[in-house]
Amino acid sequence: MKSFIDRRSLVKFLVANTALSATALWAGSLPTLAKTPTPFYQKPIPKTGLMIPAIGMGSWITFNVGNDEFLRNERTKVLKAFFEAGGGLLDSSPMYGSSQEVIGYGLQQLNFPKGLFSATKVWTNFQSQGVKQIKTAKQLWGVKQFDLLQIHNLAGWEKHLVTLTDMKEKGRLRYIGITTSHGRRHDEVEQIMKTKNIDFVQFTYNMHDREAEQRLLPLAKDKGIAVIINRPFQRGALISHLASKPLPAFAKEIDCKSWPQFLLKFIISHPAVTCAIPATSKVTHCQENMATMHGTLPDAKMRAQMSAYVDTL
Amino acid sequence: MLETVLDYSLQDLMLFSPEVYFRSLALYNQNIWPAQFIAALTSVYLGYLILGKPATSHKTIGIILALAWAWCGLIFHITHYSSINWFATVYGGLFLAQACLLLWAVLKTTHHSILQQEHSLINLAGKATVIFGLFIYPFLPLLTNSYFLEGQTWQEGQIFGLFPAPTLTVTIGIALMSQNYPKPLLIIPLLYTFIEFLSAYLLGSLTSCIFVGLIILLLIYFAKKTTSKNCQIY
Numbered sequence: 248m249k250s251f252i253d254r255r256s257l258v259k260f261l262v263a264n265t266a267l268s269a270t271a272l273w274a275g276s277l278p279t280l281a282k283t284p285t286p287f288y289q290k291p292i293p294k295t296g297l298m299i300p301a302i303g304m305g306s307w308i309t310f311n312v313g314n315d316e317f318l319r320n321e322r323t324k325v326l327k328a329f330f331e332a333g334g335g336l337l338d339s340s341p342m343y344g345s346s347q348e349v350i351g352y353g354l355q356q357l358n359f360p361k362g363l364f365s366a367t368k369v370w371t372n373f374q375s376q377g378v379k380q381i382k383t384a385k386q387l388w389g390v391k392q393f394d395l396l397q398i399h400n401l402a403g404w405e406k407h408l409v410t411l412t413d414m415k416e417k418g419r420l421r422y423i424g425i426t427t428s429h430g431r432r433h434d435e436v437e438q439i440m441k442t443k444n445i446d447f448v449q450f451t452y453n454m455h456d457r458e459a460e461q462r463l464l465p466l467a468k469d470k471g472i473a474v475i476i477n478r479p480f481q482r483g484a485l486i487s488h489l490a491s492k493p494l495p496a497f498a499k500e501i502d503c504k505s506w507p508q509f510l511l512k513f514i515i516s517h518p519a520v521t522c523a524i525p526a527t528s529k530v531t532h533c534q535e536n537m538a539t540m541h542g543t544l545p546d547a548k549m550r551a552q553m554s555a556y557v558d559t560l
Numbered sequence: 561m562l563e564t565v566l567d568y569s570l571q572d573l574m575l576f577s578p579e580v581y582f583r584s585l586a587l588y589n590q591n592i593w594p595a596q597f598i599a600a601l602t603s604v605y606l607g608y609l610i611l612g613k614p615a616t617s618h619k620t621i622g623i624i625l626a627l628a629w630a631w632c633g634l635i636f637h638i639t640h641y642s643s644i645n646w647f648a649t650v651y652g653g654l655f656l657a658q659a660c661l662l663l664w665a666v667l668k669t670t671h672h673s674i675l676q677q678e679h680s681l682i683n684l685a686g687k688a689t690v691i692f693g694l695f696i697y698p699f700l701p702l703l704t705n706s707y708f709l710e711g712q713t714w715q716e717g718q719i720f721g722l723f724p725a726p727t728l729t730v731t732i733g734i735a736l737m738s739q740n741y742p743k744p745l746l747i748i749p750l751l752y753t754f755i756e757f758l759s760a761y762l763l764g765s766l767t768s769c770i771f772v773g774l775i776i777l778l779l780i781y782f783a784k785k786t787t788s789k790n791c792q793i794y
Contacts, residue, residue, distance in 0.1 A: 308574075308575065309577070311575050311576045311580065312576075312580050312644070313576075313580070313584055313587075313643035314587070315580070315583055315584065315587055317583075318580065318583065342575075343575065344576060344643075344644050344645060344646060345643055345644055400567060400568075402567075428572075429572075431567065482571075528577070
């Protein structure tokens with residue numbers, strides 16, 4: 248744990264975000280934000296300065312419901328709750344079964360909310376297949392172009408980086424990223440971050456999996472690479488582990504009413520983290536996650552206190 | 561693709577939740593209605609042939625098995641299950657290959673029946689497995705509901721010929737009953753039993769025990785055939 252938010256930075260951050268949220272409301276770019284109180288945590292993408300909400304949404308397992316119309320509509324309700332709470336970054340992959348198709352179904356039902364920051368991946372070792380996957384993904388999502396395309400788990404990354412760079416240069420893609428999860432291939436991720444021109448990196452970071460604090464998070468900050476955090480709840484295992492344990496009294500100081508909020512606030516308060524992407528299939532859980540973007544963010548001292556408390560459980 | 565897949569842990573390859581999986585079974589039953597009637601009648605007829613007239617019915621039994629594997633491969637795996645599991649296309653291919661192998665065995669076997677009425681433990685286990693696959697498996701959700709498989713309902717019942725698991729179970733039962741069941745015809749069932757076990761285990765379903773039982777029976781069968789072709793346990 249090398250660098251955390253100090254109180255002065257935190258105050259600046261809150262003021263900036265309150266102002267930005269108000270601007271967004273005035274401009275009508277995020278119309279549903281009117282239902283949510285401020286402050287509303289957004290973080291900048293270092294390469295462009297574009298602000299995105301600090302809580303996004305993943306779709307691993309949760310959106311893979313196939314042709315089940317009832318469940319598709321249920322997931323659409325989750326998407327609706329997500330965008331109503333000011334959500335932006337939505338992440339998927341060709342690996343996630345029907346998730347992209349179900350997201351596309353939901354987005355169409357919701358008339359493609361303006362706050363959407365579309366992020367998906369290529370997941371193949373072959374360049375030509377990657378190109379096909381991108382084309383298919385556009386059709387499945389129903390979007391003309393993606394905001395962010397990532398190379399899933401570094402599969403065939405050298406070849407896909409050529410494709411994605413070309414797309415970006417031609418204005419057909421805004422950002423390029425690479426992903427990994429559960430601590431896999433961190434050395435290779437680090438090398439790519441050091442040597443290649445990427446905008447985003449995605450990896451696992453949560454209260455139990457904190458290896459990224461050592462090298463990846465500081466490196467991302469140094470290189471100006473936006474960071475997406477996957478598996479913030481360790482695929483639910485962290486919440487299951489903590490569910491029967493009491494929240495510490497100091498959780499009130501950072502406006503946390505539940506363990507998911509406690510875990511998410513720990514993640515998004517790291518200065519190198521841009522966005523965390525918890526996945527859920529329930530509207531109430533989505534609302535609970537999104538509420539993390541309000542209230543007080545923990546500072547460095549509080550983050551240390553949070554991790555020390557969880558370590559004792 | 562294989563290299564990409566091998567980079568993941570087993571749990572990473574469970575692409576859907578138990579809720580989605582069990583609902584997909586019910587949805588499939590709804591989509592193929594009223595095929596269940598034909599499948600139920602076929603189950604009764606097959607049970608009669610296997611348990612009542614095994615010595616003279618091997619060709620009919622083989623053809624029914626081949627059709628069952630073909631249906632499960634094409635309709636269940638490739639058409640339905642692939643919507644939530646991209647592995648299902650591969651499973652579908654395996655099932656169609658098994659259907660072809662069964663048809664080939666039916667055409668090739670001309671001299672005597674492959675099913676025996678011998679009084680051995682393995683033969684009895686085969687009969688029990690057939691009865692279980694044909695007549696008990698479809699009602700498992702009712703038997704296990706609220707005890708083992710939370711959220712299961714009768715709509716998710718799996719019938720022989722329409723669903724892979726009972727089709728697999730009956731096929732293995734028939735193999736156990738037979739004196740000279742061609743070993744190549746057991747490769748895909750053994751492989752798929754292992755896949756079913758892993759899926760059930762990862763879904764937290766106690767039906768994984770069924771597949772462990774089938775694997776054990778198959779291994780005993782292989783061991784028995786290897787040591788002595790005509791050895792009877794009692």
